[in-house]
Amino acid sequence: MITTIVVDIEGTTSPTSSVREDLYGYTRERLPAWLAENRTGAAAPILAAAKAQAGRPSADTDEVAATLRGWLDSDVKAESLKAAQGLICAEGFRNGALHGEFFADVPPALRAWHADGLAVYVYSSGSVRNQQDWFTFARGGELASLVCGYFDLSTAGGKREASSYEKIAGAIGVSGDRILFLSDHPDELDAAVAAGWHAIGLARPGEPNPPRPPHRWVDTFADIDPSAE
Numbered sequence: 573m574i575t576t577i578v579v580d581i582e583g584t585t586s587p588t589s590s591v592r593e594d595l596y597g598y599t600r601e602r603l604p605a606w607l608a609e610n611r612t613g614a615a616a617p618i619l620a621a622a623k624a625q626a627g628r629p630s631a632d633t634d635e636v637a638a639t640l641r642g643w644l645d646s647d648v649k650a651e652s653l654k655a656a657q658g659l660i661c662a663e664g665f666r667n668g669a670l671h672g673e674f675f676a677d678v679p680p681a682l683r684a685w686h687a688d689g690l691a692v693y694v695y696s697s698g699s700v701r702n703q704q705d706w707f708t709f710a711r712g713g714e715l716a717s718l719v720c721g722y723f724d725l726s727t728a729g730g731k732r733e734a735s736s737y738e739k740i741a742g743a744i745g746v747s748g749d750r751i752l753f754l755s756d757h758p759d760e761l762d763a764a765v766a767a768g769w770h771a772i773g774l775a776r777p778g779e780p781n782p783p784r785p786p787h788r789w790v791d792t793f794a795d796i797d798p799s800a801e
């Protein structure tokens with residue numbers, strides 16, 4: 573019996589375009605100034621991690637900003653970039669420039685699962701901070717009250733690793749065979765199944781990741797019945 577649902581964000585709850593155009597665009601524009609202004613504070617661990625990952629220990633903040641912008645452009649899911657994105661976008665969510673964007677079928681499904689007593693968690697490459705803001709400042713009304721918790725690359729690990737799903741199951745204290753994972757990415761579904769989870773793929777019109785066997789694929793949360801898993 574499924575007691576817990578874990579959802580991916582990009583391509584699953586939300587259009588890829590809303591992440592890449594809105595969040596990446598907002599971050600891209602503000603990265604150089606934000607890194608420079610916060611280099612001895614919130615940006616310090618981000619600068620250190622990005623320099624280490626890039627193999628450029630003596631890079632200055634301008635060079636790190638250019639590196640992080642390059643990672644945004646090629647969608648590198650690096651922890652340091654995602655941490656910066658979460659902190660930079662926090663201001664945009666609070667001043668009304670940014671909203672969490674969700675496919676129309678997602679809020680009613682989350683409400684129904686919550687009303688049925690299912691626990692909903694989020695696991696995304698975006699930082700926990702960014703995820704919380706995405707659900708809190710959802711266009712059309714907050715959705716964070718429907719979510720029990722959030723996991724990201726720093727708290728769970730990479731999304732294509734079975735060990736990350738084992739770690740999440742351990743952290744929430746639920747056996748994998750009671751957890752249903754929803755994602756648009758076949759490699760992530762493979763990893764969740766390898767950890768003993770149930771998994772359903774989202775293949776939404778216009779989204780980039782093609783479906784792949786052996787998973788079941790749907791194009792809307794309305795077609796997901798956790799009690800039938």
Ligand SMILES: CSCCC(=O)C(=O)COP(=O)(O)O
Binds near residue numbers: 698
């Ligand atoms: C709204 S949280 C930020 C989303 C993000 O930056 C991202 O890379 C989404 O990746 P996902 O793991 O949800 O596909």
